[in-house]
Amino acid sequence: MDYNYKGIRLVYSGTELSQESAETLGQEYNVVHVGDTSNLENYLSTLSLFSTPDVIMIEINDEELVFSIINKIKSNPLTSGLIIVLLAHMPDVRLRTRALKAKIHDLYFYPFEMEHLKDRLNFLIKFKLIKPNIEQLAVIKKEKEYTTPTPKRVFDIVSSGGILLVTSPILLLIALFIKLDSKGPVIYKSKRVGTGYKIFDFYKFRSMRAGADKELKNLSALNQYADDGSGANAFVKIKNDPRVTKLGNFLRNSSLDEIPQLFNVLKGDMSLVGNRPLPLYEAEMLTSNEWSMRFLGPSGLTGLWQISKRGKGEMSDTERKKLDNFYAKNYSVWFDISIMLKTFPALFQKEKV
CATH class of the missing domain: 3.40.50.2300 (Response regulator)
Known part of the structure; x- marks a missing residue:
């Protein structure tokens, strides 16, 4: 509509x-x-x-x-x-x-x-x-509509489907361990804003205790993205987040909590490579013409900022926004392949992202 x-x-x-x-x-x-x-x-x-x-x-x-x-x-x-x-x-x-x-x-x-x-x-x-x-809101028509190029979409379907098929036994084991570790659902779903401000259900293995979303406001002082002087940071990531379970720490450090996002890729909500889809409260803070560019490119499971600055506590809010804008303006098949090849070493960095 x-x-x-x-x-x-x-x-x-x-x-x-x-x-x-x-x-x-x-x-x-x-x-x-x-x-x-x-x-x-x-x-x-x-x-x-x-x-x-x-x-x-x-x-x-x-x-x-x-x-x-x-x-x-x-x-x-x-x-x-x-x-x-x-x-x-x-x-x-x-x-x-x-x-x-x-x-x-x-x-x-x-x-x-x-x-x-x-x-x-x-x-x-x-x-x-x-x-x-x-x-x-999810079905509002965006004036500048982004359409995933056919080669990129085919690659997304084949790759995500193949990875899910190969890792299915691991997925079942992780689901069982999550159930034994703490109360709550196996899959955590949240509303995210992706390409063209499209809103969709974003999947992850649950790594926090139940009700963790309600505690975010009180933990905002621990945000790992440095204040750039604006007084309001668009991105929120908590250092040593006390809401994370013991198993959740392992899942995050190994990035296994991200695997269910391959279902988002299969559905077409996002791509394998792109700018990370954001929670509504973060997307609302990136509405100026300067920063809204990040939403005019593909959203994805991994992207430029993950391989460029992943795990560095001194990374500022403005730095990440500039990286997102750069990718939205310059993405290509070869750029995506380069990012994917560099993603695997980034998974083993010490700091959690």
Whole structure:
């Protein structure tokens, strides 16, 4: 199904958006221009359950007034879920930091590409407005659709099917040991975001105790991906994760926990080589035009960052995102073969990834 953006109400507060840009936005959204920030306050005071907009775009002329209005928006149950985008005149690191702390969805500095802004808004609308409905989100049609090349798909099917056939006795033994080691299901399933923001069930052998997902927030300070100054890391990987079982440590160190992902490859959810599909909470943090490139290439079981930086604790969030973007722009059959050949030595590195 196609998402109907024309039904999305976008409120614009400002005076400097060009007529051409306003018309471009109006082609996809129901745009309401309310004037400057003083008029915006009056507009917000008249909102009801049926007239609340979906997106609000504010030009920063009086910074303190704008952030005061944002605080009011976020403290009001009626408007707290609005997508907020700020427009500013001069690049300003301090302003960007303040916007991050205020949990603004994005900040653009004039001049900017209107197509980039539209792509960003479309993604935010998908993830913020209909995120609770996973099934609906999963079938949204992506404008830039990625199709797996036929040779790559054939190789994926033959290779993953052959590996599963050969390793089937090992898989049965692992399943038995997991059952004996701790309570819970043998296979751990989680929603992941892959190529073109497609959402699917991602399979792994369970290596953690039951209910481990609920403990992640309290362990975020142990994230192995170094903070790049943004204050919010897109990737989460816990050093010496206390949620991992004894058997789980072995499965992770040997990468045997990853074998069930071969079923994802057979199904076409992902490829053998590509950028790792991400949990929803990580994918939501990679929605800017700069980082969304990683989703326009194939997703896979192994990839460039695993062989380049696997196990190095000093690897930063930004480094991994750059590696993902590089692969999405440069992947090829020979590049994939090279990555696969280098994957096996990477499996035996000491640090867990």
